[in-house]
Amino acid sequence: MNKKNLVILILIAIPAAYSVSKLNFANKNALKESSSIFYSKNDSLDKMCCVQLAPSKISENSFYQMDADWIDENGREMKLSELRGRNIILTMFYASCTTACPVMVSYMKAVENEIPSGRLSKYKFVLVTINPVNDTPGKLRQYAKGHNLAPANWILLTGKKDDIATLAEMIGFNYKQNPDGTFSHANLITFLDSEGNIVHQSDGLYQNVKKLAGMLKQQNL
């Protein structure tokens, strides 16, 4: 290559490299500004330490496609996908609720009692607050203690308002805050299999626990 061509090449390469670097930077910024609530990469899977699973692909309809950050009753940050490998029994609630929520929780406890103790480690009972302003991890911890929720089987979560709304949409849990601060909300308990797919939902305050435990057994959950 003669000198003339080399000079021309350098002159072409410098502005091109400059524009490419600017564009990459712009894309990074755009991604940074994009929503954090949605699943984008398998990074949450990488963080899993305690679930012995083959690294199979999460199904497109799995809850574990959600990449939001949650905080449990002990103040620990986590992703929902850390629950992968366990069957989930989940409802949404708020700690100061005195009407429907205690009934839903006692119903979940009744289901817990129906599961043979040897199989309980395959389950996680999950309560997600719809009132993140009030329900701090401390309040959730207090709630768990007050309702004798066994720490090994239960987890109480709070998160960003928008993530809570998104999770509620994912299970069809409708709720609305009333002017007096209380919430009107669905009475819905959702059952997920170990891969985060919905297998059953019970709607309503009065459910047949025995029938439900039978369903869990039948489905080999």
Next chain:
Amino acid sequence: MKAQLIQILSLIIFLMPAAWVSAAHIHTPQKLRATRMAFIPGGSYKPLFKQRGEPAKELIKPFLMDVHAVTNEQYLAFVKANPEWRRSKVKRIFADKFYLRKWEGDLVLGDKVNPDAPVTDVSWYAANAYCKWAGLRLPTVSEWEYAANACEYKAGKEGKKELNGKLLARYSEKPPEKLPDVESCGRNSLGVYDMDGLIREWTYDFNNNYITGSAICGGGSGDASDPANYPAFIRYGFFSSLKANYSLDILGFRCVKDVK
């Protein structure tokens, strides 16, 4: 030698603007959107349905609202910057199989789509993600209905009747295969376009009026604040049938912003 120098100099002059344009072509969400927003003054709004114990009127804080729905062109910029929202990448839990179905490809609108028409076939999750990306949010049902009520028609009972008649006629029309441009269906007194035509729009809490599922059915309608407001019943009924991952050809969205 002189000729070589001229050649090099002309190359520099030719290439530098190209580099400059590439750098300047950086798409920030704000630049991409360039949608005007109308100021919606606060006020009171009478919801069609209310929970027991709720006051008859709801206070709406002032906010800014996109004057038109998000267009295909604007949405294309969003999927370019956020690959997880491309048609081939999006997860089914966040958008059903009809998501962006009229687009020719992941990043190609094609002949069936008008770039300046509202984007439709987008799920609630996608609409919510777009608004967040743009530093905005979806309007609540109350905000949307409040802004839509500012109509260009005569005030009073007669004006309302006229609007209802017009809306009912629009709702029964089959939407055209290729939607027209935004801002082609009328501007209301707040400066917001197409609120009573063109498409229907996602709201943040689109289904939260149906907590027990009885608001619309049977005697539930007897609780409505204005039982003669049939178009509102149609809107509420329509939204009560939706799930957040549905993508429909008559359903798009616009964003709003709080006024601080």
